[in-house]
Amino acid sequence: MSALSTVVVVTWRGRDHITACLDALEAQKSPHRTIIVDNASDDGTAALISGHEVVRLPRNRGYAGGLDAVQGMVDTKYVAWLNDDAVPDPSWLTELESALEADPGAAAATSSILLTDGSTQSVGVALTSDGHGKDVVLAGREVFGFCGGAALLRTEELRRAGGVPASFFCYYEDTDTAFRLRLAGHRVISVGPARVRHKHGASTRPGSKPFHLWNERNRLLMLLRCAPGLIAIRELARFLAITALLPFRENVPNAANFTLGLRLRVLAEVLIRLPATAFQRLVIGTRKKVGRSAVWKDWAGR
Structure with missing residues (x-):
């Protein structure tokens, strides 16, 4: 069975958590290709990921830059964005793929992202009245946008919408992309059974x-x-x-x-x-x- 999806994992100094992420990807029920983008890690991460398909960048280009760096390498129907500190359930990718296969009008599907204590971090992204992107923890099937830490997108629709805003470096690349997909006439859906556990802020220190x-x-x-x-x-x-x-x-x-x-x-x-x-x-x-x-x-x- 050929793979429907390519999972892109962007890492930077991910030594302490990326192994759990990659082990969970190997346990996925859906066949897929995994590309790891290493943002010039200097903490031993390179040795841990050496047995995988790795694109090592000469400098840290951030999450958005890392995603953009390999966009041209993706040749599958779907592309998944996954944080290196996220651990997906075995059925995570299957649930996302099934949801998009059943809903041709949706260009992206967002996951149920749970924190390590089991509480919900995000089931989608809302747009506030002053233009902030905000994680929502309770939503219906359709949401404004997806959380880029664990989502699946239609590869061609992402390209037609202009791809990833690489210059953002980190944060709002998902809200910007969702906005452009909506301007292109597409929808974004929330897939509750597609669950991941997320060690939030392992790389970026929220509040810094x-x-x-x-x-x-x-x-x-x-x-x-x-x-x-x-x-x-x-x-x-x-x-x-x-x-x-x-x-x-x-x-x-x-x-x-x-x-x-x-x-x-x-x-x-x-x-x-x-x-x-x-x-x-x-x-x-x-x-x-x-x-x-x-x-x-x-x-x-x-």
Whole structure:
């Protein structure tokens, strides 16, 4: 039986957890191809994965960059994105494949991602009224977007929508991709029985300065690329206004994303990328079959 899917696992310094991920992939009921993208790990990860199909990058390109680096190598109907600290159930891939086979209008299927204590981290991604991507823990069959830590996508539809935004490095590459798939007229579904256990934040340390930098920057870039123009401008202006008023506020939240230096860096990086982002917006616009405002009206704030 030929494989329907290629599973891409991006790793960086994954020595302490990648073996469990790869063992779980070997136990999958569905035949598949696995490609491991090693983001120039220097902790001994290379030795642990040497018996697998590995693409070793000369520098750390992040999760988005790693996915993008091997997109051209995928020759199967579906491509799965899987975090190196995620351990899927044996039927995980079968459940995702079966769901997409039964639903031609869906271009992506998201998993039930459970934390190590058994609680639910995500069964999909919602779009908030101010344009944040937010994990949802209770959902119906259809969701706005998928969590990129464990999802299955139609390979050709991903390519037609523009692939993975490699320059995001990490975070919001999934929300951006889901937005573009919806603009192309596709749906995203949540598959409850497709379960994985996730050691959340093993590589990126949620709450750290890099975490907040990537989140804040990429949210704005995603909106500038995909959202209605007035919404994108509104959220960029709001970010700028909050930043400008920070030195005059008495009660500033004790979080890295409310430090002036980090917010100024976010703004600088967004402004530097603005010409390229404007061009990307035009390209995305030429591919869309559904209006940006229609997608926003249907999903933002739900």
